[in-house]
Amino acid sequence: MQHKFATLTDRLTSMVALFGMAVFGVGLAFFAAAGTYSRYWADDYCYSAVVKMAGVLRGVVEWYKYSGNRVSTVFVVGFSELFGQKAIQFVPLAVLLLWVGAWVFFLVRLTHLLGWKTAGLNWIGLLAVVVVYFAVLLAPDRLQTIYWRMGTFHYTLPLPLLLINLGLLAGGWRPMASVITGTTPPRSARPLARRWVWLAALCGLFSFFAAGLSETFAGMQTGLWLAGLAAVVLFARGPQRLHAARLLVLPLLGSLAMMGLMALAPANAFRQEVMPPPAYLWQIVPVSLLYAWDFIFYFVRGQLTPVLVYGLIVLSIGLLALNADAPQLSLHGALAGALLSLAGMYGLVVCSFAPSAYANLQYPAGRAQMPACIALLAGLAAAAFFIAMALRKGIPFQTKSWLKIVVTLLLLAACLYPLRAAAIPRKDIQQLSVRAIHWDARNLEIQKTLAAGQIDLRVAQTDVVQGLEDIGPDANYWLNRCAADYYSAHSIIANP
Numbered sequence: 001m002q003h004k005f006a007t008l009t010d011r012l013t014s015m016v017a018l019f020g021m022a023v024f025g026v027g028l029a030f031f032a033a034a035g036t037y038s039r040y041w042a043d044d045y046c047y048s049a050v051v052k053m054a055g056v057l058r059g060v061v062e063w064y065k066y067s068g069n070r071v072s073t074v075f076v077v078g079f080s081e082l083f084g085q086k087a088i089q090f091v092p093l094a095v096l097l098l099w100v101g102a103w104v105f106f107l108v109r110l111t112h113l114l115g116w117k118t119a120g121l122n123w124i125g126l127l128a129v130v131v132v133y134f135a136v137l138l139a140p141d142r143l144q145t146i147y148w149r150m151g152t153f154h155y156t157l158p159l160p161l162l163l164i165n166l167g168l169l170a171g172g173w174r175p176m177a178s179v180i181t182g183t184t185p186p187r188s189a190r191p192l193a194r195r196w197v198w199l200a201a202l203c204g205l206f207s208f209f210a211a212g213l214s215e216t217f218a219g220m221q222t223g224l225w226l227a228g229l230a231a232v233v234l235f236a237r238g239p240q241r242l243h244a245a246r247l248l249v250l251p252l253l254g255s256l257a258m259m260g261l262m263a264l265a266p267a268n269a270f271r272q273e274v275m276p277p278p279a280y281l282w283q284i285v286p287v288s289l290l291y292a293w294d295f296i297f298y299f300v301r302g303q304l305t306p307v308l309v310y311g312l313i314v315l316s317i318g319l320l321a322l323n324a325d326a327p328q329l330s331l332h333g334a335l336a337g338a339l340l341s342l343a344g345m346y347g348l349v350v351c352s353f354a355p356s357a358y359a360n361l362q363y364p365a366g367r368a369q370m371p372a373c374i375a376l377l378a379g380l381a382a383a384a385f386f387i388a389m390a391l392r393k394g395i396p397f398q399t400k401s402w403l404k405i406v407v408t409l410l411l412l413a414a415c416l417y418p419l420r421a422a423a424i425p426r427k428d429i430q431q432l433s434v435r436a437i438h439w440d441a442r443n444l445e446i447q448k449t450l451a452a453g454q455i456d457l458r459v460a461q462t463d464v465v466q467g468l469e470d471i472g473p474d475a476n477y478w479l480n481r482c483a484a485d486y487y488s489a490h491s492i493i494a495n496p
Helices: 002-035 043-054 056-066 074-080 085-114 123-139 142-148 151-155 158-171 175-180 193-211 215-235 237-263 268-276 281-302 304-318 330-357 367-394 401-414 424-453 476-484
Strands: 456-460 491-495
Touching: 002 085, 002 123, 002 142, 002 401, 002 424, 043 056, 043 074, 043 085, 043 151, 043 476, 056 074, 074 085, 074 151, 074 193, 085 123, 085 142, 085 151, 123 175, 123 367, 142 151, 142 367, 142 424, 151 158, 151 215, 151 367, 158 193, 158 215, 158 237, 158 367, 193 215, 193 237, 215 237, 215 330, 215 367, 268 330, 268 424, 281 304, 281 330, 304 367, 304 401, 367 491, 424 456, 476 491
Parallel strands: 456 491
Antiparallel strands: none
16 A cells, blocks of 8 residues: 555656646747847847858958957857848757756766666656756846847856756766765776767867857856866866866867957957956955855845745756656755855856956946846855755655655646746747837838838838847948948938
């Protein structure tokens, strides 16, 4: 009888995981639906114009010499432009799908690395959609990091790329499980010497490319690789330390190489005229530390309810997802893990804020806070998971089915949160749809004028996007010039 009850309990928890995955998946679908109203705004014209006029390869050189240092973005824009003008409407959907898939890939590789077996892939899927959903919901500037193509490519796209890179590295270092559990890995689990060179080189190239999407992400990624090397030196032993260090060195060098390339870009001189670096570089450190603390404090305080719901879901997954034979941590070990997770989170936020601090000690703009938002959510999730592992050891969780039912019911209640927050994507759809109608009307007017043989364009100035610059009355303004190049016109002016 007790066995039957335990089996029913396991089925119930599995069904709740599937239900939660479906609810949060629908929540993400609403954000993706809002993204279909994305159009060409601000820098979109400039990047697309470069690709259109010079091609991708020569466009990278032209962009690096005259416009900016984020060279990897030109490749991504070139790929987007292959699918035509309407492809920009599906960039949010594509990035969200990639993001969820990257989380699944990373989590599967991580559980294999640690030697843990989950109660089903549905738990990994649930955790993946939950993290991405809350990242989108709590994004410091959702318009500019989810719905605006260039903000997405600069600050959001690098995050799934990093997860893929981490998943590749996790697949190449099986002995890590012995570091966590204190056991000796079987000989069959030890990495093959022939594989690590190719894997490290691939991850190094991946790191090099991802860093070229924005200085903000490059700073955070470099900090992550440095923290990883420090963890290896402190915790790994013998051959494990050498192998892990060799795996991490090339990604670190790739990230540093791109940072050096971006620092030497001739186009930096234009930006530094407006945002000069501080007189003393050491000033960046205390400013970044202070800004990072302020960001974390006000982020959590200002959005306490969703943060608590997010933490409860991750904690519940940690209690329900792992099989009974999963490694358990002592209270001391769990506390240490939670504290290290929070410390690592703070360090990554500091690293992501440092490039903005370099630009005249500025606090990062909303879109540039997106990598810090992800670091914060990842750190909170890791801390919640360590707490869950401590509870699994201190409470006879696997032998008490009623405890599993209580946690399952809490998880079920928390998984209803997207219903409560459904008004947010609905509001995004309402606002973006109106602006999309205005943009489409103007775009059609431009196309008709060009078809009539006119190359000096005059259009009505309308509200096509909030919070970003748009075509204005000055034909020589940078955005007007970019739009003219994009449409293959001589000039373009938006009259009031």
